[in-house]
Amino acid sequence: MVCSLCGSKKHNLRTCTLPGAAQHRSMHRELLKLKGAVPNAQAGRKPRRLGAPTTGRFQAQRSLRYSGSGRAKLRKAVANKKRAKTVGLTQTSDGQLQAVKDLRRDGFLPAKPLKCMTCRGPVGQMQLRAKGHVWVRCIDTDCRVARNVLSEASWLPDVSRQPWTPMQLQAALRLSTAGFGKQASTPYALARSLGTTYKPTSRFLEAVRSLEAAASEKLNARTMLDKAVEVDGTCLRTLRVSRWSKTYANSVQEWQAKHAHQASPDYFLLHLRALGATQRGTQKCVFVPAPLRLVPAGSVPPPESCEDVLCTRLLKRIRSQDRVEGLGLRNIGLQ
Ligand SMILES: [Zn+2]
Ligand SMILES: [Zn+2]
Numbered sequence: 227m228v229c230s231l232c233g234s235k236k237h238n239l240r241t242c243t244l245p246g247a248a249q250h251r252s253m254h255r256e257l258l259k260l261k262g263a264v265p266n267a268q269a270g271r272k273p274r275r276l277g278a279p280t281t282g283r284f285q286a287q288r289s290l291r292y293s294g295s296g297r298a299k300l301r302k303a304v305a306n307k308k309r310a311k312t313v314g315l316t317q318t319s320d321g322q323l324q325a326v327k328d329l330r331r332d333g334f335l336p337a338k339p340l341k342c343m344t345c346r347g348p349v350g351q352m353q354l355r356a357k358g359h360v361w362v363r364c365i366d367t368d369c370r371v372a373r374n375v376l377s378e379a380s381w382l383p384d385v386s387r388q389p390w391t392p393m394q395l396q397a398a399l400r401l402s403t404a405g406f407g408k409q410a411s412t413p414y415a416l417a418r419s420l421g422t423t424y425k426p427t428s429r430f431l432e433a434v435r436s437l438e439a440a441a442s443e444k445l446n447a448r449t450m451l452d453k454a455v456e457v458d459g460t461c462l463r464t465l466r467v468s469r470w471s472k473t474y475a476n477s478v479q480e481w482q483a484k485h486a487h488q489a490s491p492d493y494f495l496l497h498l499r500a501l502g503a504t505q506r507g508t509q510k511c512v513f514v515p516a517p518l519r520l521v522p523a524g525s526v527p528p529p530e531s532c533e534d535v536l537c538t539r540l541l542k543r544i545r546s547q548d549r550v551e552g553l554g555l556r557n558i559g560l561q
Contacts, residue, residue: 314421
């Protein structure tokens with residue numbers, strides 16, 4: 227880099243700071259244009275970057291944010307933001323009473339108000355209390371015991387019945403099932419849209435999920451498949467099992483017996499797999515856990531074999547067994 231005007235080795239003509247340099251440059255450009263040698267020296271060049279150069283600055287910022295103490299700070303800020311209470315749901319008095327009626331209609335509360343817990347007598351009309359809670363009171367003049375309507379929701383754990391208003395409970399039910407089959411709702415996200423906090427939301431989701439799980443188990447147990455059935459397996463989780471593990475001692479012994487001439491590795495991998503069978507063209511499917519099988523560390527999950535399918539009794543759930551596909555089961559004479 228040598229300046230063609232002043233001969234300095236620290237810059238070139240384009241950045242020369244001599245008093246007449248700018249004029250020299252424009253005359254030089256004109257001259258080149260007249261000569262037709264260079265039609266436009268800047269044609270096709272990458273446009274100049276706007277603003278001050280930022281070389282390495284964002285990288286430095288990122289390393290401050292994502293490593294060391296900066297990372298802890300960032301995580302704390304994100305966690306605090308998640309936990310922050312928001313306004314969330316708009317609640318009205320009429321809405322609360324309507325929500326109780328809807329919950330009774332949909333089976334999340336008993337169809338009729340339960341009797342008074344103290345005297346077993348009938349209870350009166352719903353009353354709206356502070357913060358949108360709905361209560362009922364025993365009509366017996368000597369008893370007059372009142373209770374929150376949501377205490378009747380026996381499917382929720384005790385601690386989760388009271389903190390929410392009927393509208394919040396209804397909205398929670400709607401929001402937690404809206405993403406069904408797509409994305410599981412998280413307690414934080416749900417709490418933000420309801421305007422509540424983490425704990426009641428996470429307890430609610432736990433209760434809903436255990437109900438869902440029980441219902442799915444029931445459905446899974448009574449589903450029968452027919453006609454064209456496809457079987458496949460998937461690995462849900464992988465555990466590391468030590469060669470000296472007590473919990474999986476049986477499986478380790480089994481492996482050692484099978485591979486008598488092979489030295490046992492220090493640890494094995496245990497792939498927790500599920501086998502599923504589905505009837506083609508329908509939504510019906512049956513899931514069973516695959517039998518536990520150890521593999522030496524570093525190897526791939528065991529492929530789903532006929533042996534696995536046979537010992538899970540998956541085939542008992544299939545009515546006609548002449549077309550089971552996916553594992554080459556047709557070859558083992560299932561008819
Ligand atoms: Zn110069
Ligand atoms: Zn009573």
